[in-house]
Amino acid sequence: MENTINWSELSFGYMKTDYNVRCYYRNGKWGELEVSSSEIINIHMSATCLHYGQEAFEGLKAFRGKDGKIRIFRLDENAKRMQSSAQGIKMAEFPIEKFEEAVLKAVKLNERFVPPYGSGASLYIRPLLIGLGALIGVKPADEYMFLVFVTPVGPYFKTGFKPAPVCIMRDYDRAAPHGTGTYKVGGNYAASLAAGQKAQEKGYAAVLYLDPKEKKYLDECGPANFFAIRDNTYITPASTSILPSITNKSLIQLAGDSGLKVERRPVPVEELSTFEEAAECGTAAVITPISRIDDLDEGKSYIYTKDGKPGVTCEKLYNELLAIQTGDAPDPYGWTTVL
Ligand code: PLP
Ligand code: COI
Numbered sequence: 001m002e003n004t005i006n007w008s009e010l011s012f013g014y015m016k017t018d019y020n021v022r023c024y025y026r027n028g029k030w031g032e033l034e035v036s037s038s039e040i041i042n043i044h045m046s047a048t049c050l051h052y053g054q055e056a057f058e059g060l061k062a063f064r065g066k067d068g069k070i071r072i073f074r075l076d077e078n079a080k081r082m083q084s085s086a087q088g089i090k091m092a093e094f095p096i097e098k099f100e101e102a103v104l105k106a107v108k109l110n111e112r113f114v115p116p117y118g119s120g121a122s123l124y125i126r127p128l129l130i131g132l133g134a135l136i137g138v139k140p141a142d143e144y145m146f147l148v149f150v151t152p153v154g155p156y157f158k159t160g161f162k163p164a165p166v167c168i169m170r171d172y173d174r175a176a177p178h179g180t181g182t183y184k185v186g187g188n189y190a191a192s193l194a195a196g197q198k199a200q201e202k203g204y205a206a207v208l209y210l211d212p213k214e215k216k217y218l219d220e221c222g223p224a225n226f227f228a229i230r231d232n233t234y235i236t237p238a239s240t241s242i243l244p245s246i247t248n249k250s251l252i253q254l255a256g257d258s259g260l261k262v263e264r265r266p267v268p269v270e271e272l273s274t275f276e277e278a279a280e281c282g283t284a285a286v287i288t289p290i291s292r293i294d295d296l297d298e299g300k301s302y303i304y305t306k307d308g309k310p311g312v313t314c315e316k317l318y319n320e321l322l323a324i325q326t327g328d329a330p331d332p333y334g335w336t337t338v339l
Contacts, residue, residue, distance in 0.1 A: 007119035010154035012284055017150050019109040021102045024132075025092045025144035033102050035109065041147065046134040048141040054131030055186040056085035059283045060246075062107050062123040062150075062339070064114045065327030071336040072107060072125070073283075073325050075100050077246045081184060082127060088183035090140040091131055099146075100337075103127065106148045107339055113152045117326060124153040124284070156223065156284035157205045161318060163291030163305040164205035166221060166280070168269075169195055170297045173212040174222065181212075181219075181241030188243075192222045206280060208293060210269060212241055217266045220245075224282035227251065228275040229313040233261040235275070247281045247321070253333060254320050260313070269295070277311030278304045287318040 005015075022034045022041075048054040060078045063071050079099035086093040103125055107114070115121035127148040131141030157164050172195035175181025175188055192207070199207045208226060209219040218237045220226050225245035227236040234255035236248055256262045272278075278290040289310040293302045304311065310318070323329035324336065 005152065007115040007121045007152070008154075010115070010121045010152055012124075012153045012156040013151075015113075015151050017110040017113045017152075019106065020147055020149035021106045021109075023094070023098065023102065023146045025146075030092070030095065030098060030146075033098065033105060035105070039149075041145070043130075043132055043145070044134045046136055048131030048133065048135055051136075052131070052138055053185065053187040053190075054089055054091055054141055056082060056089065056091065056129045056184055057186065058082050058125075058127040058184060060103070060125045060127075061283055061325070062114055062125060063326045064117045066117050067327060068117075069327060070107060070111065070114050070123075070339040071325065071327050072103065072339065074246050074250065074335050075103055075337045077249070078127070081244065081246070082129060085183040085185055086129060088180055089185055091129055092144045094129055094146045099127065102146065102148050104337070104339065106150050110150050111339075113150065115152050121152055121154045122325075123150050125150050153284070155286075156282075157288050159205065159288070161287070161289070161310060163289040163308060163310055165203065165292040165294065166206045166208045166290050167199050167202065167204045168208050168210060168293065168295045168297065169199070170210065170215050171195075172198075172207065172209070174207075174209050174219075175212060175241040177211075177213040177241060179241065181239075182243060184243055189222075196222050204294070205288070211239055211266075215269075217268055218272075221280045221285075224280035224285040224288065227279055227281060228267075228271075229260075229277040229311060230275050232259075233263055234313075235263045235265075235267060235271075237267045238264045239266065245282055247283055247286070250321060250333075250335065251281055251287070251317055254317055258316070258320070272302045275302070275304060277314050278302075279314050287314055287321070289314045
């Protein structure tokens, strides 16, 4: 079957693979990992995940190296973030070691779907945690299911590493000031769908959200964090309503170690006019350079590309990150887990 997959033509979509790994929380404890070949889950119609949004997920990737080995990027960080999301919406936390074991098992069992080195594709890993149990009152479930499936993917944005435009629209927020923006929970993505679709209809790859309280500072994009480059400095928003991106955390380290200054702080909208480069970053987005930001309310445009090419710093960071992920470069930080 894998012989028929055109790896370099893959987009960011779902493809059936062989197995997924599941685990249930009942009577106050997690059970054993179970392997399933079914794509279907059977849950109670009154489960809290269906009614009250008790759902959190993760996204990480596995890469095949030139040496044929499979490397999973920052497994532990994703495990920790899923625990933080579980705390945020009062779900049972899935233990770190079990998370790691489940992900390794899912990748191993679907090894034939890990795209070849150099194809530009990778294996996307999607862990999911949902509230089960028959409840009708608004309260946390007492039963949960953890599941991890994998699917081979290409670039999230169809432009790939080519710069794409994004827009600012003040009528929409993806998260509330003291809400769930820092957790990777389904509700934040539901909240972003209307603005995302509107932006796409206007030809934008994504929405750049402002802080929901004052609309004075940059927050993040629908599916990715935001960073900019100016005067040899990597600038990225600090905010209480954005997801702590593991890609951004990695880029902050790489930027600092390659001699850039790093500023993680509230970034006023007015600074948009001062940046040399701007980009989105995330597991799915990797680094997607931003060609232009259109502030649709103020009627202003900010341009960050010359001849439609990515900026030099974005390109350097992209290459450094990918080299560590695929094993082309040494991994001094211990970010990769070799299968
Ligand atoms: N912000 C949001 C809202 C996201 O959905 C994602 C994707 O995971 C990111 C940022 C990037 O996070 P990470 O780099 O951990 O994938
Ligand atoms: C990711 O980058 O892993 C994401 O979750 C982004 C998007 C697919 C929701």
